[in-house]
Each structure stands twice: as C-alpha cells, then as structure tokens.
Amino acid sequence: xxxxxxTGIRDHVFDAEKIHGDDTPVPVLAPGTGKTKTGRLWVYAxxxxxxxxxxPPAAAFFYSPDRKGERPHEHLRGFTGFLxxxxxxxxxxxxxxxxxxxxxxxxxxCWAHCRRKYFDVWExxxxxxxxxxxxxxxxxxxxxxxxxxRPADERIAIRTKAKPLIDGFFDWGxxxxxxxxxKSALAEAFRYTxxxxxxxxxxxxxxxxxxxxxxxxxxxxxxxxxxxNWTFAGSNAGGERAAAIYTIIETAKLNAIDxxxxxxxxxxxxxxxxxxxxxxxxxxxxCRP
Numbered sequence: 001x002x003x004x005x006x007t008g009i010r011d012h013v014f015d016a017e018k019i020h021g022d023d024t025p026v027p028v029l030a031p032g033t034g035k036t037k038t039g040r041l042w043v044y045a046x047x048x049x050x051x052x053x054x055x056p057p058a059a060a061f062f063y064s065p066d067r068k069g070e071r072p073h074e075h076l077r078g079f080t081g082f083l084x085x086x087x088x089x090x091x092x093x094x095x096x097x098x099x100x101x102x103x104x105x106x107x108x109x110c111w112a113h114c115r116r117k118y119f120d121v122w123e124x125x126x127x128x129x130x131x132x133x134x135x136x137x138x139x140x141x142x143x144x145x146x147x148x149x150r151p152a153d154e155r156i157a158i159r160t161k162a163k164p165l166i167d168g169f170f171d172w173g174x175x176x177x178x179x180x181x182x183k184s185a186l187a188e189a190f191r192y193t194x195x196x197x198x199x200x201x202x203x204x205x206x207x208x209x210x211x212x213x214x215x216x217x218x219x220x221x222x223x224x225x226x227x228x229n230w231t232f233a234g235s236n237a238g239g240e241r242a243a244a245i246y247t248i249i250e251t252a253k254l255n256a257i258d259x260x261x262x263x264x265x266x267x268x269x270x271x272x273x274x275x276x277x278x279x280x281x282x283x284x285x286x287c288r289p
Contacts, residue, residue, distance in 0.1 A: 001270050004279045006244045009251050010060040012283070016046040018082035018108070018208050020216035021091070023067065024223055027232035028239055036232045039065050039239050041223055041246065042075060047215045047254070051152045051207050056285035057254040059219045061246040063239035069093065076105065082206075084108035084213050087196065109199035111137060112212035117189035129176060130186055136169050144211045152207025159204045166204065170197050219250050252284045262287065 013019060021044050027036040042064065047057040064071040069090030076083070076094060080103030085091055087109075094105045115137045122130035143162040147155040173190050180187040193200065203209040223246065233239040252259040266282050280286060 001267070002244060002248060004276055005266065005282055006247050008279055008283050009058050009247050012056070013044050013046045013058050013060040014076070014079045016048070016055065016081060018046075018048075018084065019079070020045045020047070020210075020213050021072065021076075021083055021085040022213060022216035022220055023088075024220045026063075026223065026227065026239060026242070028065070028236060029232055029234050031235070037065070039063060039233065039236065040067050040071070041220075041239070041243055042071065043216055043219050043246075043250075044075065045216045045219050045254075048208070050148055050210060051155055052149065053208070057251070058284075059247060059250040059254060061243040061250070063233075063236070063243040065236050065239070078102060080104060082106045082108050082202075082209060084110065084210060085216070086110055086113050086213060087192065106202070107199040108202050108209050109196045110213035111140065111200060112214055112217075114189070114193045114196075114200070117192055118186075121186045121189060124185075127186060129180075130189070133169075133173075133189070136165065136172070140165050140169075141211065147207075150207075155207035156205065159207075163204050166201055170194060219254075222246065222250060222253075248284070255285045257284055 021042070023040045023042040025038050026041050028039040029035075030037045040063070042062045043059055044062075045057070045059045046055065048055045049057060062071075062075050067090070069092075072088075072090050073094065083091065083094065083105050085107075091107070093099075095107045097104070099105060115134065118130045118133040118137070121127055122134060140162050143158065143165070147158040150158065170193075173194050177187060177190040177194065180190070203211050233242055248263065249259040252262045262284060265287060269282060269287075274282060
C-alpha cells in the first residue's frame with residue numbers, strides 16, 4: 001500500500017540538482033544457517049534548506065545484499081547533478097566523462113571524512129601535525145558556520161574567506177607528506193585528502209554544495225540505533241521493506257512531522273479510497289496530520 005509513496009519520495013530526491021549519498025551495514029538472516037550475513041542500506045538525501053532552497057527535504061533508502069559497485073549505479077541510473085559522498089570506489093565510475101545518459105554526475109568531497117582520519121591519529125598519538133590539520137579544518141568550518149542558511153550567492157561570497165585556507169591546507173599537506181613515513185596512518189590521512197583536492201574544493205564555488213556529507217550520515221543514525229533493537233532483518237525481502245519504511249520515516253522527520261501520526265493518517269486515507277492518481281497529496285511535506 002505504501003509503495004506509491006516510497007516511489008514518490010525517491011522521484012523527488014533524484015529530481016534534485018544535488019544529493020548526498022552514504023550506506024551502512026545491516027545484519028540479514030541467512031536462510032538455513034541460523035546465522036546472519038551482511039547486507040547494506042543505502043541512502044540518498046535531498047536537503048536544499050542550507051542554501052534557502054524551497055524544495056522539501058527527503059531521504060530515499062535502498063537495500064542490497066552486498067556492497068558491489070553496481071548497486072549505486074542502479075540507484076542513480078536516472079540522476080544527473082552533484083553527488084556528495086565519501087570516497088567509496090563504487091561511485092568512481094559514475095563520475096567518468098563517458099556518462100552521458102541521462103547526464104554527468106559530479107563528485108563533491110566530504111571534509112568530515114578527512115577530519116575523522118586526522119582525529120583518529122591525534123587521539124592515538126597526540127601528533128602535533130595531526131593537531132595542526134584539525135585546527136586548519138576547524139578554521140574552514142568556522143567560516144562555513146557563517147554561510148549556513150544563507151542564499152547560495154551569499155554563501156559563495158562568505159566562502160571567499162575559506163579559499164586561501166583550503167589552498168593553504170593542500171600546499172602545507174604536500175610539504176608535510178614528503179617528510180612522513182609512507183606507511184604511517186598520518187601519511188594515509190594526507191594521501192586521502194590530497195588526492196581529492198578538486199572534489200573537496202568544489203563547494204567553494206557553488207553555494208548549493210556543502211562542506212561535508214553530514215546530511216546523509218545523519219539520516220543513517222536511526223538505523224544505527226535500530227540495529228540494537230531489531231537485531232537483524234529476516235530476509236532480503238525484509239531488508240527491502242526496511243528501506244521502504246525508513247524512506248517514509250526519515251523523510252517525515254526531515255519535514256518535522258511525527259512519523260507515527262503521519263503513517264496513521266496515510267493508512268486511514270488509503271483505507272477510505274484515496275486515489276492513486278493523487279498520491280502527491282499523501283507525500284509527507286503535503287500531508288500534515
């Protein structure tokens with residue numbers, strides 16, 4: 001009964017010019033073994049509010065029994081625009097110039113993922129270099145705080161103050177990396193960042209883009225909490241149902257709607273014969289209990 005609503009939310013997400021993507025593992029019961037295998041729940045989130053966009057926020061979830069690169073290709077086959085995500089190799093082919101149908105996907109990097117690597121080194125070793133990396137990134141975030149919830153053109157103007165900090169980070173990083181042991185965790189953190197300079201700098205010139213991928217990560221928090229309660233999905237079909245329900249619940253939450261009240265309202269409307277031709281009237285941002 002809820003599938004048309006799930007489809008409507010997914011269509012809305014992929015109609016955006018910019019989305020955030022991420023995934024998380026989920027235990028799934030393996031038939032006949034009494035054990036679990038590892039499936040994945042993927043999310044693609046649309047949120048234009050940070051640059052004062054008018055479109056409602058939404059999150060589209062998908063389930064897959066594995067993490068093969070073909071999975072995001074299936075999910076994003078109809079999408080063209082900016083994808084802000086981590087450095088998962090499965091996304092890389094999507095950014096190639098040969099992708100002409102329906103159009104290109106442009107990579108946008110995530111400074112939060114970079115920061116996490118330096119933080120792990122600093123926490124383990126109290127490295128002064130790792131601490132300097134954290135401080136330099138913090139200075140960028142301080143400027144970004146000024147740009148939050150401003151129109152796109154104002155965000156670009158504010159971010160001109162961040163550009164020399166970003167350029168300085170990469171120049172400094174190149175010099176530091178040359179002096180580090182190639183096998184060290186700190187060198188790996190710098191390599192991870194330096195090789196993504198273009199994607200990590202892209203937000204400076206486009207006010208629609210974010211400094212990080214926290215929107216997608218935040219939508220996955222409910223799953224992280226849920227795993228402690230429901231323990232595992234009962235089957236691949238159960239994983240697909242979980243993706244559908246998370247699509248509805250997380251989208252309702254993004255629109256400041258109580259998911260339980262929303263579902264009650266929608267199911268009552270369906271029960272009395274709400275026509276499928278008017279399904280848009282039941283989408284979370286139109287249907288307030």
